[in-house]
Amino acid sequence: MSVARAAAGALAMLVAAATATAAHADTLGEVRQRGYLRCGITESGPGFSFVNAAGKRAGFEIDHCNTIAAALFGGLKVQYVLTTPQTAFTLLQSRGIDVFPAGATWSFSRDAALGLDFAGVYFIDGQGFLVRKRSGVQRVADLAGATICVAQGTTLEQNLADYFHRRRLKYRPITYGDADKALEAYQADRCDAVTMQRAALAARAAGMADRGQHHILTEIISREPQGPLVRQNDSRWRDIVFWALNVRVAAEELGVSQRNVAEMRKNSPNREVQRMLGVYGNYGRALGLSNDWAFNVIRLVGNYDDVWRRNLSPIGLERGPNRLISQGGAMLALPFR
Structure with a gap:
């Protein structure tokens, strides 16, 4: 009887631990309950992350945070948490931030040993x-x-x-x-x-x-392929971060921009555009988001080219390997189908 009780107790502990881990892994639930995204950023300078003349955060990194928030809330509800490349991983592991999209190079040791996952590549540097x-x-x-x-x-x-x-x-x-x-x-x-x-x-x-x-x-x-980092074992959150950033590349490839997104949503005959913008299908529900999440990303932040021109063209950076694959670069959008 004592062995049975011990076995039952051990099983109960394992179930409790698994349940606690699963609950703890629900970043989407935490972010929704909080009402805003906690996004890790660095002070990397003009074009990437800086305080502009109007006293607001701006830059390529900042627009990654805004992109994810737009997908989640249909608005730019973000708390920017200042960190450094040396402390960001620990801050993410300890749940001080929800995502670190500020230019971490995707390497074997970071992917395999930190308890973190990369959610795609959005920038290639050297x-x-x-x-x-x-x-x-x-x-x-x-x-x-x-x-x-x-x-x-x-x-x-x-x-x-x-x-x-x-x-x-x-x-x-x-x-x-x-x-x-x-x-x-x-x-x-x-x-x-x-x-x-x-x-x-x-x-x-x-x-x-x-x-x-x-x-x-x-x-x-x-070569430095860079992407956003999230915690491991939270596949839904990783998918949201990945697809939120991927939609900007897809939008550029499909000719959808911040300037024309409302018109394209209303009149485009392209079924992939319709799926992406929430006119057709349930491509938001699959992520736990509203079906207009991608429309909100492009409306509030823009496609990849919009983001590049706003932030990086003014400091003289050419797209180079960050051009679309159809233009000789390495940026490839996964399809909406």
């Missing part, structure tokens, strides 16, 4: 270097023996070590807590170069008073 023009450095190989500022504990640091090791080049890394501190150290002449993703370099360097005295090397030492 790691580059900012150097002083007077240094005469034109290629990465010219940095042999140089001191290089880099953010500690990031893929940037590992990419740098891997690249120089493979080519048997010596260098001296000087590490800092985040990318902004690394750039400040470079500006203070404490290193010969600073390295980070080229888009981030362009955004941060745009604010330098002596910007004309520096240049970004054309070479890159890595």
